[in-house]
Amino acid sequence: MIDFLDAAEALAHELDLLEEVSQNPAKRHLWFWESPTCLVSPKNLSNKPLFEKASQILEAEGWPVHLRSTGGDVTPQGTGILNVTHVYATQSGIQVDIRREYDRLCTAIEQALGPGASRGWQPGAFCDGEFNVQFNGRKFAGTAMRIRRGKADRSRSAVLAHAIMLIEPVSLDAIDAINRFLDQLGEVRRIDPAAHASLPEGDSKEDFVKRLTDAFAM
Template identity: 75%
Template sequence: MIDFLDASEALAREMDLLEDVSRDPGRRHLWFWESPKCLVAPKSLSSKPGFERAAIALEADGWPVSLRSTGGDVTPQGTGILNVSHVYATEPGEPVDLKREYDRLCTPIEKALGAGAGRGWQPGAFCDGEFNVQLNNRKFAGTAMRIRRGKADRKRSAILAHAIMLIDPVSIDAIGAINRFLSLLGEDRRIDAGAHASLPAGYGRENFVAALSDAFLDQV
């Protein structure tokens, strides 16, 4: 099942799921969701001069800006974009290893994509990072994470792992909105639509989500 709700509501729900796992480390959540078109930016950008002016300008263009507490950079939401939020606890006494936790997020996506999947930096992509999931050397998914020390068990941590996936080719409108936002914030970098991939032709969203769900749930 894929939920459809405003990005601000989805981001708040992610925090509720993280709190739930923090209080009950035996719980685990795998949640797929989509949002109307908007931009999502890390809270760190809200302290930049010009942020409020930029957000007002983008909302007037039909691209309201929501803030998230995970890291990363500006990302779009809207038609053809699917999010997965995986929330779980580490094992008792297991120190948090970011590479291992990102591997737990990226590997199921790679398995669901199949041939041509990998990970790594992708110059020109939005929210570029070491743990992008690539398809045929272009960015298919961006990833981010939030970690909280467990409240019920201080020897365990609650992990919120999130990926944004391009089911359909990223729209030129979305790329233009990100670039305008970055420009208004005084950033000199630009995002390139050609740096991104989407699901292969003939691989439907429902089949991909089923394969991805199985890959996540197969994890120990």
């Protein structure tokens, strides 16, 4: 099942799930969701002097800007974009290794994609990072993570692992919106639509979600 809801609601719900797992480490959530057209920005960009003005301009153009608590960079939401949020607790007494947790997230996506999947930096992609999942050498998924020390069991941590995945080719309107937003903030980097991949022709979102659900269960 894939939920469709406003991005601000989705981001708030992610934090609710993280809090729930922090208080009950036996809980685990695998949640797929989609959102109407918007941009999602990390909170650190809201400290920029021109952030409010940039947000107002983009909202007037049909691209409201929402803030998220995880790191990274500006990402789009809208048609053809699928999000997966995996919230779970680490094993008791084992020190958190963020690379291990990212590997858990990325490996599941790579397994669902199949041959041609890899990970790593992709110059020109939105929210570029070491833990991008690529498909045939271009960015398919961006990943982010938040980790919180467990409240019920201090020897465990609650992990919120998130990926934004391009089920359909990224829209030029979305790339233009990100670039306009970055311009308004005074940022010099530019996003290139050619740096991105999507599901191969003939593959369906429903089949991909099933494979990804199975991969997370391994």
